[in-house]
Amino acid sequence: MARFKKIAIIGVGLIGGSIGLAIKKRRLAKEVIGVFRREKTLEKALTHKAIDKATMFIADGVSKADLIIAASPVRSIPKIIKEAAKHAKKGAMITDVGSTKGWIVNEVEKIFSDLRHISFIGSHPMAGSEHAGVEFARADLLESAPCIVTRTARTNKAALKEIVAFWSALGAKVKVMSPPAHDKSVSLISHLPHIAAFGLAGAVPVKELAYAAEGFKDTTRVASSDPKLWADIFLTNKKEILKAGQAFEKYYKQILKAISEGDYSKTVNLLKKAKAKRDKLIYEK
Amino acid sequence: MARFKKIAIIGVGLIGGSIGLAIKKRRLAKEVIGVFRREKTLEKALTHKAIDKATMFIADGVSKADLIIAASPVRSIPKIIKEAAKHAKKGAMITDVGSTKGWIVNEVEKIFSDLRHISFIGSHPMAGSEHAGVEFARADLLESAPCIVTRTARTNKAALKEIVAFWSALGAKVKVMSPPAHDKSVSLISHLPHIAAFGLAGAVPVKELAYAAEGFKDTTRVASSDPKLWADIFLTNKKEILKAGQAFEKYYKQILKAISEGDYSKTVNLLKKAKAKRDKLIYEK
Numbered sequence: 001m002a003r004f005k006k007i008a009i010i011g012v013g014l015i016g017g018s019i020g021l022a023i024k025k026r027r028l029a030k031e032v033i034g035v036f037r038r039e040k041t042l043e044k045a046l047t048h049k050a051i052d053k054a055t056m057f058i059a060d061g062v063s064k065a066d067l068i069i070a071a072s073p074v075r076s077i078p079k080i081i082k083e084a085a086k087h088a089k090k091g092a093m094i095t096d097v098g099s100t101k102g103w104i105v106n107e108v109e110k111i112f113s114d115l116r117h118i119s120f121i122g123s124h125p126m127a128g129s130e131h132a133g134v135e136f137a138r139a140d141l142l143e144s145a146p147c148i149v150t151r152t153a154r155t156n157k158a159a160l161k162e163i164v165a166f167w168s169a170l171g172a173k174v175k176v177m178s179p180p181a182h183d184k185s186v187s188l189i190s191h192l193p194h195i196a197a198f199g200l201a202g203a204v205p206v207k208e209l210a211y212a213a214e215g216f217k218d219t220t221r222v223a224s225s226d227p228k229l230w231a232d233i234f235l236t237n238k239k240e241i242l243k244a245g246q247a248f249e250k251y252y253k254q255i256l257k258a259i260s261e262g263d264y265s266k267t268v269n270l271l272k273k274a275k276a277k278r279d280k281l282i283y284e285k
Numbered sequence: 286m287a288r289f290k291k292i293a294i295i296g297v298g299l300i301g302g303s304i305g306l307a308i309k310k311r312r313l314a315k316e317v318i319g320v321f322r323r324e325k326t327l328e329k330a331l332t333h334k335a336i337d338k339a340t341m342f343i344a345d346g347v348s349k350a351d352l353i354i355a356a357s358p359v360r361s362i363p364k365i366i367k368e369a370a371k372h373a374k375k376g377a378m379i380t381d382v383g384s385t386k387g388w389i390v391n392e393v394e395k396i397f398s399d400l401r402h403i404s405f406i407g408s409h410p411m412a413g414s415e416h417a418g419v420e421f422a423r424a425d426l427l428e429s430a431p432c433i434v435t436r437t438a439r440t441n442k443a444a445l446k447e448i449v450a451f452w453s454a455l456g457a458k459v460k461v462m463s464p465p466a467h468d469k470s471v472s473l474i475s476h477l478p479h480i481a482a483f484g485l486a487g488a489v490p491v492k493e494l495a496y497a498a499e500g501f502k503d504t505t506r507v508a509s510s511d512p513k514l515w516a517d518i519f520l521t522n523k524k525e526i527l528k529a530g531q532a533f534e535k536y537y538k539q540i541l542k543a544i545s546e547g548d549y550s551k552t553v554n555l556l557k558k559a560k561a562k563r564d565k566l567i568y569e570k
Contacts, residue, residue, distance in 0.1 A: 126498035146496045175495070189493050193504040195544075196481050199537030202559035203529075208474050209565055210460070211431045213411035216566075218503045219478040223563040227556035234544045234552060244488075245541055252484030256530055259480075259519045267519060271512035274487035278508040280494055281501075 003169065004029040008065035010058060010080055012036050012045040015097050015128060016071030017137030020050035022170045025139040035061035045134045059087040067166065070096040074232040078107035081120065090117040093159045095166075097125055099186065101150045101179040103236040109154055119159035122150035122179060125172055126190065130224035140171070147172035148186075150179045187240035192248055194230055195241070197223040288454065289314040293350035295343060295365055297321050297330040299413060300382050301356030302422030305335035307455045310424040320346035330419045344372040352451065355381040359517040363392035366405065375402040378444050380451075382410055384471065386435045386464040388521040394439055404444035407435035407464060410457055411475065415509040425456070432457035433471075435464045472525035477533055479515060480526070482508040 007029040009016045020032045034051030035058055036042050042054035055061045062068050062084045070077045070084065077098045084094060098104045105122040112120055127145035129136060147167040151160055160176070167174045177185070200216075201223035234241060251274070258266040292314040294301045305317045319336030320343055321327050327339035340346045347353050347369045355362045355369065362383050369379060383389045390407040397405055412430035414421060432452040436445055445461070452459045462470070485501075486508035519526060536559070543551040 126496060129499065146498060148496065173495075185493050185496050188489050189496050189501050190498065193485050193501050195540050196485055196537060197504050197563075198540055198556050198559040199533055200478050200481055201563040202536040202540075202555065203532040204473050204562060206562060206565070208470050209562065211411060211433065211470050211474050212566055213431060213475065214414065215507045216474050216478050218506045219482050220563050221503045222500045223556075223559045224567060225560070227553045227560055230556055231549055231552040234540075235547055235549060238544055238547065242541065242545055247488040248484055251487040252481060255480050255483055255487075255519075256527065259523055260527055262520055262523065264516055264520060267516040268512045270487065271483050271508075271515055274483040274508045275510070275512055277489060277491060277494065278482075278486040278505050280491070281497055282509060 003166065004066045006031045006033060006065045007067045007069065008033045008035060008061045008084075009051065009069045009071055010035040010061065010084060011070065011072035012041060012050060012134050013071065014132055014134065014136050015125065015141075016069070017045055017048060017050035017134035018127070018139065018141035019069060019071060019097070019125075019170070020045070021048070021137055021139035022142055024049065024052075026169060028166070028169055029067070033061045033065065041134065048134055048137060050134055050137050058083045062087050062092070064089060066092060068092060068094045070094065070098075073229050074098045074100055074104065074236050077104050078111065081108050082111045085111060085118055085120075088118045092118045093162060094118060094120045095123045095163050097123060099124055099190070099233045100237040101148070101182040105150055105152060105179045109152065112154075119156040121155065121159055121163040123163060123167065124148045124150075124182060124186070125167060125170075126186075127172075130222055132226050132229070142167070143171035145172050147174045148182045149174055149176050150182055151176050152179065183237050183240045184243075187237060187244035188247060191234060191237055191241050192244040194222050194225065195234065195245070196248065197221070198230075288451065289351045291316045291318060291350045292352045292354065293318045293320060293346045293369075294336065294354045294356055295320040295346065295369060296355065296357035297326060297335060297419050298356065299417055299419065299421050300410065300426075301354070302330055302333060302335040302419035303412070303424065303426035304354060304356060304382070304410075304455070305330070306333070306422055306424035307427055309334065309337075311454060313451070313454055314352070318346045318350065326419065333419055333422060335419055335422050343368045347372050347377070349374060351377060353377060353379045355379065355383075358514050359383045359385055359389065359521050362389050363396065366393050367396045370396060370403055370405075373403045377403045378447060379403060379405045380408045380448050382408060384409060384475070384518045385522040386433070386467040390435055390437060390464045394437065397439075404441040406440065406444055406448040408448060408452065409433045409435075409467060409471070410452060411471075412457075415507055417511050417514070427452070428456035430457050432459045433467045434459055434461050435467055436461050437464065468522050468525045469528075472522060472529035473532060476519060476522055476526050477529040479507050479510065480519065480530070481533065482506070483515075
């Protein structure tokens with residue numbers, strides 16, 4: 001049974017396209033409308049059956065939607081939501097997929113102080129890959145993926161419940177928290193690992209790449225991600241990332257120090273503690 | 286046609302077992318003998334058909350072998366080769382699979398100053414995984430994997446040629462270089478990424494692991510590797526790892542600095558340069 005009549009997805013890249021495919025596979029809406037500024041991308045999204053209808057205009061796409069999903073790069077989200085809110089019908093809900101939440105939710109709530117007829121709930125489905133574009137979209141991208149949904153003092157509780165149910169219906173493991181708690185969590189679990197991967201790839205002389213084996217490939221895979229997308233994310237979560245950097249450097253430097261001192265048992269202990277944490281992800285799937 | 290009559294593999298874990306499977310698949314030897322100190326492991330190796338015969342004694346395993354491969358943890362390799370050399374027949378070749386070469390080759394060449402009837406060539410097939418044990422061994426583990434073979438002033442050229450041909454026959458992409466050049470290459474392309482992965486996993490509070498998505502999983506996958514194996518590797522390549530650490534930190538800190546200054550274009554440029562290198566591994570396979 002369809003939970004929504006119309007869902008509008010603004011931005012039909014990897015994430016937006018995958019959400020469209022998942023909505024259609026699970027029949028959560030009668031119609032999915034894709035909004036994007038480039039016609040060619042919309043054509044691709046239609047070909048991939050990620051959306052049912054396409055439009056280049058936000059006003060046109062959102063006017064009859066019950067649910068509007070902003071699936072564009074972080075820094076564009078508040079602007080896009082502002083435009084969408086102007087044209088949304090009464091009772092519509094808006095959410096997003098941005099990887100930082102404090103900055104986005106704060107910017108959007110500024111706009112929404114004047115708009116009482118629609119609700120905004122911040123979301124961050126933690127799925128993706130180093131690839132960009134609807135051609136990489138998959139209906140199962142969100143299955144079993146963590147999805148953080150944010151609550152603030154101004155959050156409409158009924159809308160929060162609906163958005164949680166929506167992501168759960170797509171197969172995601174939803175957790176509700178405040179935007180600052182989200183930003184802290186993802187700084188260590190996502191943003192900093194990306195910076196470390198970019199750092200490792202950036203530091204390797206090109207001629208050494210010939211000897212890159214699986215270890216290097218996996219450790220640096222996310223360094224193939226879109227630089228502009230990630231610069232947006234990093235710059236909107238600066239404070240937490242710098243704190244996460246300190247935690248990482250502390251552990252990393254302890255390992256290097258144990259190595260430089262030739263201290264075998266200290267080195268083994270530091271690696272063991274790290275392995276114990278990483279192993280939890282193997283067994284607790 | 287078999288290139289060797291008997292090959293002895295000392296250490297039948299993931300790498301030793303995979304080499305055994307590959308030799309048998311490609312019929313490079315009439316017989317593969319596995320040597321290990323635990324009977325249970327030998328039984329597993331026999332069950333997996335990674336070896337034809339098994340023995341717990343080096344003397345017994347190597348006495349008739351044309352090629353002896355030391356596939357044990359780095360720090361045990363010189364000692365094992367010393368024992369193997371004592372019992373090897375005239376004209377036998379010995380190689381290893383250790384991840385550091387300067388220390389191993391140096392230690393082994395000290396022993397070999399008295400042993401003119403056998404040759405030692407250092408090797409490092411760059412394949413593996415975060416898993417340990419012959420149950421994870423695969424005949425194709427070395428296919429397309431980089432394999433560095435070392436040459437020193439004392440290297441026997443005919444034996445070097447044979448060892449290069451052997452790894453090539455297993456499907457590896459072989460490159461010959463000096464032990465110090467090897468240690469420098471792998472410090473940035475393998476050892477340091479492992480330390481960064483251990484550092485990232487070690488720094489994350491356990492409760493945040495619930496939000497770990499594919500990015501974190503890939504970046505830290507190798508932090509599930511065996512702590513003792515890797516402590517051995519790190520401690521025997523200390524000098525180069527500390528240098529690699531400086532190169533990594535320089536790039537990583539430049540990214541963090543650009544973020545802390547809110548400098549979008551500088552951040553994008555640093556990420557772009559890193560991505561350009563990482564992307565080479567996608568397209569140049």
